[in-house]
Amino acid sequence: MIIGESGSGKTTLLKCMVGLNEIDAGEVLFNGRNFYEMDFKGKKEIRKEIGMLFQGGALFDSQTVEENVVFPISMFTDLSTSEKKDRANFCLQRVNLENANNLYPSELSGGMKKRVAIARAIAVQPKYLFCDEPNSGLDPKTSIVIDNLIKEITEEYNITTVVITHDMNSVIEIGDNIMFIYKGEKWWEGSKSEILKTDNKEVCDFVYATKFMRDLKTKF
Amino acid sequence: MHIFFHFGRYFILIRRTFAKPEKASIYWQRILDEIISLGIGSLGIVAIVSVFLGAVITIQSAFNFENPLIPVYAIGVAVRDSIILEFAPLVISLILAGKVGSSIASEIGTMRVTEQIDALEIMGINSAGYLIAPKIIGSMLFNPVLIVFSMFFGIIGGYVFGLLAGVVTSHDYIYGITYDFRPYNVVYALIKSVVFAFIIASVPAYNGYFTKGGALEVGRSSTKGVVYCIVVILAFDLILTQLLLV
Numbered sequence: 158m159i160i161g162e163s164g165s166g167k168t169t170l171l172k173c174m175v176g177l178n179e180i181d182a183g184e185v186l187f188n189g190r191n192f193y194e195m196d197f198k199g200k201k202e203i204r205k206e207i208g209m210l211f212q213g214g215a216l217f218d219s220q221t222v223e224e225n226v227v228f229p230i231s232m233f234t235d236l237s238t239s240e241k242k243d244r245a246n247f248c249l250q251r252v253n254l255e256n257a258n259n260l261y262p263s264e265l266s267g268g269m270k271k272r273v274a275i276a277r278a279i280a281v282q283p284k285y286l287f288c289d290e291p292n293s294g295l296d297p298k299t300s301i302v303i304d305n306l307i308k309e310i311t312e313e314y315n316i317t318t319v320v321i322t323h324d325m326n327s328v329i330e331i332g333d334n335i336m337f338i339y340k341g342e343k344w345w346e347g348s349k350s351e352i353l354k355t356d357n358k359e360v361c362d363f364v365y366a367t368k369f370m371r372d373l374k375t376k377f
Numbered sequence: 378m379h380i381f382f383h384f385g386r387y388f389i390l391i392r393r394t395f396a397k398p399e400k401a402s403i404y405w406q407r408i409l410d411e412i413i414s415l416g417i418g419s420l421g422i423v424a425i426v427s428v429f430l431g432a433v434i435t436i437q438s439a440f441n442f443e444n445p446l447i448p449v450y451a452i453g454v455a456v457r458d459s460i461i462l463e464f465a466p467l468v469i470s471l472i473l474a475g476k477v478g479s480s481i482a483s484e485i486g487t488m489r490v491t492e493q494i495d496a497l498e499i500m501g502i503n504s505a506g507y508l509i510a511p512k513i514i515g516s517m518l519f520n521p522v523l524i525v526f527s528m529f530f531g532i533i534g535g536y537v538f539g540l541l542a543g544v545v546t547s548h549d550y551i552y553g554i555t556y557d558f559r560p561y562n563v564v565y566a567l568i569k570s571v572v573f574a575f576i577i578a579s580v581p582a583y584n585g586y587f588t589k590g591g592a593l594e595v596g597r598s599s600t601k602g603v604v605y606c607i608v609v610i611l612a613f614d615l616i617l618t619q620l621l622l623v
Contacts, residue, residue: 177495204501215492229500232399281500 158328159321161338162363167321168212168289170338174319175207175287176200187285205233208278208316210288210307214270216262222249222273223258229281248276252306268299272306279310286311286318292327304330323363325370328352337363387583393505394513394579407511408518415477415512415578416519420526422476423469427460427527430468431534434459439544452545453535453553458562460531462622466566467614469527470573473520474606478581481512482602485585486595494586505586513578520574521567528566565621572617573610580606 161167172178174185176192185192187203195203216225226245230236236244249255252272262270271291278286288307292300308331311318322328328335328349335352337345337360345352345360352364353374365371398404438455485508488494497504532554539545545553581602588598 172495175499177498201501204499207499209496209499211492211496213491215496217493217496218487218491231403232500232502 158332158335159319159338160323160325160328160335160363161344163323165338166341167323167338169341171287171289171319171321175209176204205281206284208281208283208286210271210274210278210286210291212289212293214262214267214274216265216270216273216277218262220261221258222254222260222262222265225262225273226277226280229277233281244280245276248280249273251279251310252276267294268296268303271295271303275303275306275310279314282314284316286316288318288320290322290324291320292322292324297326300324300326301330307331325364325367328364383583386587387579390505390509390583390586391579393503394509394582396503396506398506398510399502404507404511407507408515411511411515412519415480415516416523419473419476419523422472423523423527424530426469426472427465427530428534428537430464431456431460431531431536432538434464434531435535435539435550436542436544439539439542449545449549450553450556452539453550454556455553456535456539456550457532457554457558460535461528461562461566465524465527465531466569466573467610469524470520470570470577470610471607473523473573474577474581474610475603477516478577478603478606479599481578482581482585482599483595485509485582486588486598489586489588490591490595509579509582509586512582513575516574516578517571520577521570524566524570525563528563565617568621569614569617572613576606576609576613580609 159167159170169178173180176185180193187206190199190203192200192203216222217228220228223242223245226248227241230241230244234241246258249258252275254269254272254276257265257269257273262273265273286307291307292303295303304327307318307320310316320327320331332349332352335347335349336343337352337357339345339359345355345357347355352360355361355364365374434456435452438452438459442449442451442455485494488508494504494508497507536547536550539550540547581599584598584602584605585595588594
């Protein structure tokens with residue numbers, strides 16, 4: 158998990174990791190393969206292994222829910238129409254979205270859009286899942302549903318998931334390895350239990366910014 | 378320097394647009410969709426504009442040809458040549474630049490600001506090829522059809538309104554539009570229509586593709602796309618006329 162204040166560079170880092178932004182220095186390695194030293198074909202192969210959940214869902218407006226999920230399957234497999242539909246339905250069922258196949262993104266709630274985006278991201282069985290603030294704009298209950306879904310999918314498909322968030326509830330719910338970004342730099346790294354005990358000032362200011370978290374700290 | 382930056386980025390985008398597609402069958406389907414949405418969807422406006430253009434040229438020609446030494450059938454000649462050489466390919470392309478160009482720039486611009494283009498890139502899809510190539514190809518295939526359609530309706534409009542206004546007889550008009558007809562003029566118009574179609578689809582697509590920001594910037598990209606498109610069409614109209622007619 159990558160956490161940090163708004164404007165600290167979390168999304169920029171994520172976009173560098175997936176190749177949407179050019180990097181000025183450093184390396185991005187996927188299983189030892191340097192993404193930025195690859196040719197177009199190599200990058201394309203890596204990208205087929207990547208699923209991404211965008212902040213706003215980034216669903217294709219002109220396509221229905223089912224078409225959105227079928228889209229990557231159509232582009233990269235030679236499955237028949239019925240097989241593609243079956244795969245899409247399986248993914249939609251996995252994110253608990255039945256009976257929404259024929260709806261358009263404009264007809265969906267924020268939480269439903271995120272679930273369709275997750276279904277689309279897992280449709281071609283990626284090895285890596287990148288999530289950019291998966292619960293921004295969602296109510297606390299839906300946020301937990303999305304967080305748990307990401308965690309379940311990560312374990313079920315045995316994929317590496319990188320989540321960007323500034324929501325401490327998410328960190329506590331699904332955090333595993335946590336990295337804190339401050340003013341564009343990696344400031345702190347550790348586990349969920351370590352972040353609650355750290356005395357790093359910037360991390361503490363961030364983690365205990367809410368009264369709820371301060372109360373939690375006092376209690377335990 | 379700014380203009381060279383845009384030129385360079387435009388040509389790089391065009392090169393990416395025509396890179397080998399991931400799956401040809403999906404691209405063919407997209408070309409058909411674009412022909413329907415950009416081409417067939419424009420038939421109505423093209424027909425209306427062409428009829429009125431033909432009518433106005435007929436009446437204006439009649440007004441200017443009052444000299445008894447100029448035969449009345451010259452009205453038909455003037456309408457035919459004006460419509461085939463300039464009005465159908467240029468005016469209709471300028472109208473399509475507004476209608477189709479703004480639609481392309483705003484569609485692609487919205488996809489950019491809502492991260493839909495990023496989503497395509499993440500999937501390993503050449504977003505420029507997937508989004509822009511079908512629009513350019515669809516436009517280049519259907520624009521000549523629209524221009525021929527416009528020529529037909531312009532000449533019919535001139536005929537009907539010329540008769541209604543009493544400025545030309547049916548015989549003189551038909552004699553005029555067939556008098557000294559040069560098929561090369563139609564070829565010239567069709568060549569222009571194909572070049573203009575490329576500009577109508579690619580220039581607004583460029584503006585939409587590199588939109589940054591939000592809804593306001595999408596609107597600005599759309600406006601810029603149409604304005605640049607019109608300027609480039611006018612420049613190429615002059616260049617092609619010089620190359621093909623002189």
